[in-house]
Amino acid sequence: xxxxxxxxxxxxxxxxxxxxxxxxxxxxxxxxxxxxxxxxxxxxxxxxxxxxxxxxxxxxxxxxxxxxxxxxxxxxxxxxxxxxxxxxxxxxxxxxxxxxxxxxxxxxxxxxxxxxxxxxxxxxxxxxxxxxxxxxxxxxxxxxxxxxxxxxxxxxxxxxxxxxxxxxxxxxxxxxxxxxxxxxxxxxxxxxxxxxxxxxxxxxxxxxxxxxxxxxxxxxxxxxxxxxxxxxxxxxxxxxxxxxxxxxxx
Numbered sequence: 001x002x003x004x005x006x007x008x009x010x011x012x013x014x015x016x017x018x019x020x021x022x023x024x025x026x027x028x029x030x031x032x033x034x035x036x037x038x039x040x041x042x043x044x045x046x047x048x049x050x051x052x053x054x055x056x057x058x059x060x061x062x063x064x065x066x067x068x069x070x071x072x073x074x075x076x077x078x079x080x081x082x083x084x085x086x087x088x089x090x091x092x093x094x095x096x097x098x099x100x101x102x103x104x105x106x107x108x109x110x111x112x113x114x115x116x117x118x119x120x121x122x123x124x125x126x127x128x129x130x131x132x133x134x135x136x137x138x139x140x141x142x143x144x145x146x147x148x149x150x151x152x153x154x155x156x157x158x159x160x161x162x163x164x165x166x167x168x169x170x171x172x173x174x175x176x177x178x179x180x181x182x183x184x185x186x187x188x189x190x191x192x193x194x195x196x197x198x199x200x201x202x203x204x205x206x207x208x209x210x211x212x213x214x215x216x217x218x219x220x221x222x223x224x225x226x227x228x229x230x231x232x233x234x235x236x237x238x239x240x241x242x243x244x245x246x247x248x249x250x
Contacts, residue, residue, distance in 0.1 A: 043135055079120045079125060084116070085117070098111070126198040176188060
């Protein structure tokens, strides 16, 4: 009985291993489609939220905002608005058009919008630019890799073009507010960057992140697939679906 139980255990382990190999084999050919889908959903839901509010579906819109709240500050003065007279607002403009109560909590993302100003996206301007560019760059990568080998962006270029501009733009803003709050005697006027700068720096960061990371992911997935095809050819775990064919692009 012990031998029989042992054989059953080995059979279960082998089935689990086969299922795992099949999943990895599938993922190695579809990883880009998976990542692009995740990026699309992640950046799409925050844009759906103001649409839902506009048509009166406040509860699902508030759920989306709640889900994204730990991931973004959602400050209204740094977010996009849909279905209003403007797409972006300064804090003073929001107070004038939607009520002065906004000024009482200038660092709160609780304000979701109104008929007067429109309805807020669930991600701020910079975050929307980052994840939108990740999605779009993923689509471009999918086209380019069919024609040529895409080499990864050098680390120095990633830091200089992708990270540094965003760090300077957002960092200078943060430092100015910190100094104005902690050392008011300096008389420093807080610097609020512009929507255009948030979009540019966010888009550069997202683009450079894809350019740096995706070629490495492509190479890793190709190696995994090659290893599984060799294993299948040796008959270690039987024939795997799709083995022996060239890598399928995601």
